[in-house]
Amino acid sequence: MTQAAPAPATQAVPGTQAVPATAAPVDAQTYAEIVQFYSHHMQLLDNAEAEEWADGFTEDGVFAQNVKPEPTRGRDTIAASMRRGVDRLKNRNVVRRHWLSMVVADQVDPGTVRTRYYAVVFETPVGGKASVYLSTTGADTLVREDGRWRIKYREINHDGA
Amino acid sequence: MTQAAPAPATQAVPGTQAVPATAAPVDAQTYAEIVQFYSHHMQLLDNAEAEEWADGFTEDGVFAQNVKPEPTRGRDTIAASMRRGVDRLKNRNVVRRHWLSMVVADQVDPGTVRTRYYAVVFETPVGGKASVYLSTTGADTLVREDGRWRIKYREINHDGA
Amino acid sequence: MTQAAPAPATQAVPGTQAVPATAAPVDAQTYAEIVQFYSHHMQLLDNAEAEEWADGFTEDGVFAQNVKPEPTRGRDTIAASMRRGVDRLKNRNVVRRHWLSMVVADQVDPGTVRTRYYAVVFETPVGGKASVYLSTTGADTLVREDGRWRIKYREINHDGA
Structure with missing residues (x-):
């Protein structure tokens, strides 16, 4: 992490502006489904x-991050990229836990x-003490497919980057 | 944070005693509404x-904290006080994320x-590493108003203060 | 925490394999009940x-941890063991907050x-700064008893242990 050009200290949560004015909060059933989808997805x-984990994206899913020059496009590419990431981590003998919470979910259309x-x-x-590694905000477009939720578009913004 | 008179190491969650014996846990729909209200409120x-953010309080809303000598009373005063706080933070070039979770919600009456x-x-x-800034407990009285939830009374207790 | 024999850096979430193939995610009402049960349980x-807190276990409840040689068996024994733990903590003048989240819940049978x-x-x-003390994964078998949820079997795995 470099001490590069100063970024705005307060960063808007991505996607805040993206929801149409007609969108309404999802109902309790959808909310429970989505929170459980996220929990399982991060456990994987x-x-x-x-x-x-990559099966949680649609086949044409996109994964964008503010710390990468380009979004990763397509489930297979997303899977291959994450496979390299988790294999690198195995050699470092650390355990990471991704917590995703504080979810606001708006229904754009039924699916x-x-x-x-x-x-x-x-x-x-391993053998050491837990700490916070990273804080981020995120925004997803989820679609219902094969009776479950999948990510069609994900944008993750690392705080302080 | 001062090293003042020793406080009890284990602090009761505020408001634990405040709920009448007749209160019952809220239903799933209300629970999802409240969790989403909190998530959106903290994102703001x-x-x-x-x-x-201050619009999440009722016009006569009260915001009490154990680290302040007096509660802040009234939405406009709460807004002005928080405006000063977030403006100060802008000059410090840090990003803060408030996570609110572990919510127990009891229905006192329908509203x-x-x-x-x-x-x-x-x-x-900016350009640095994430860490935990603060741990707190909280207790709110929420009321339904204009088809949404608003905070009528909030009490936040900073751990270790 | 010792620097003993190297453990696998990536540890499976306990209980992942334990759910029968026929289990389905719980509905929204059950999910809200369980999340509130956990929140209240940790606040206690x-x-x-x-x-x-120990009343959240069944009378024959079991509490297993990867950092203990043997599971603790029976509500009374679990209560006595935790009583010793919280009393020790009182003398150390620190406040701990247990956050339990990222819950995936599968219905095995109606109860x-x-x-x-x-x-x-x-x-x-007290008078100091918050930090992360510990990161864990957990898996529970919950049963419905006297109109509420109780833990029949809990397995907690400390990361890095």
Whole structure:
């Protein structure tokens, strides 16, 4: 992490402006589904199940991050990229836990939901002490497909980057 | 934070005693509404939208904290006070994220809910590493007004203060 | 925490394999009940109400942790063990807050739910600064009893241990 050009200290949560004025909060059933989808999705990631994690994206899903020059496009590419990431982590002997919470979910149409949320990563070295590794905000477009939720577009913004 | 007179190491969650014996847990729909209200409310704060954040209080809303000598009374006063706070933060080039979770919500009457919760603040300096800034407990009285939830009374207790 | 034999850096979330293939995610009402049960349960613990906290286990409940040689068996034994723990903590003048989130909950039968989740502990010394004390994963078998949820079996795995 470099001490590069000063960024605005207060960063808007991505996607805040993206929800149409007609969108309404999702109902309790959809909210519970989405929170459980996110929880399972992050557990897969932290278990190094990169391919099962990537199955949470649509086939044409896009994963954008403010710390990357270009979004990653397509489930297979997303899976391959995350596989390299989790394999690198295995060699470092640390455990990471991705927490995703503070979810606001708006129903765009019956099969589409837009979310804005916070996520932090806790890191514990084997034999060491836990700490906060990273704080981020995120925004997703989720679509209902095969009776479950998948991510069509995800944008993650690392705080302080 | 001063090293003043020793406080009890284990502090009761505020408001625990405040809920009448007849109160019952809220239903799933209300719970989802409240969790989404809190999530949106904190996103507004961290986006430096102090006035929109203060609109989450009733006009006569009260915001009490154990680190302040007096509660702040009234939405306009709460907004002005938070505006000063977020403007000060802008000059410090740090990003803060308020997480509010662990919510227990009891229905007092159809338009009133009492909550007890935990909140932490993560802080990331621009170009730096995230860390925990603060851990707190909170208790709110929420009322339904104009088809949404608003805070009538909030009490925040900073841990270790 | 010792620098003993190297453990796998990426640890499976406990209980992931334990849910039968026929289990389905719980509905919104059950999900809200369980999240509120967990929130209240942890607030009791952090308030040093060890006996009330232990009442969240069935009479024959089991509490297993990867940092203990043997599971603790039976509500009374669990209560006595936690009473010793919270009393020790009182003498150390620190405040701990247990956050339990990222809950995936599967309905095994109408009165039984299996959960997998993350939990972290934040610690604040009196007059000092908050930090992350511990990161864990957990898995519970919950049963419905006397109109409420109780823990029949809990397994907590400390990260990095």
